[in-house]
Amino acid sequence: MIVVNLDVMMAKRKISLTELAERVELTPANLSIFKTGKARAVRFSTLDRICRVLDCQPADLLEFRDEVATDSSPLEK
Numbered sequence: 001m002i003v004v005n006l007d008v009m010m011a012k013r014k015i016s017l018t019e020l021a022e023r024v025e026l027t028p029a030n031l032s033i034f035k036t037g038k039a040r041a042v043r044f045s046t047l048d049r050i051c052r053v054l055d056c057q058p059a060d061l062l063e064f065r066d067e068v069a070t071d072s073s074p075l076e077k
Contacts, residue, residue, distance in 0.1 A: 003063045006035040009054050024049040 010020060017035065021028040026046065033039050034046075047058055054060075 001065050001067050002037075003065055004035060004037040004039075004061060005063055006031075006050070006061050009056050009060055010035075013054050015054070020050070020053060023053045 010017065015023075017031060018028055021031045024031070024046065034042060047061070050061065051058060
């Protein structure tokens with residue numbers, strides 16, 4: 001599972017969603033979709049602009065977490 005940590009970087013840089021959206025030339029609604037992890041894709045050009053504005057690396061924004069199967073998982077039954 002890919003986890004989006006945009007909110008963490010925004011807090012570290014003390015920047016609001018509205019300000020970041022203006023600076024990366026996205027609508028606040030589209031940036032919010034990315035921030036909440038509901039985006040199905042992100043363009044590299046968008047990721048590039050976000051990283052430039054926040055002065056960070058893509059790995060600061062995106063994290064892979066291995067989903068561990070639980071006892072209730074249908075794959076284990």
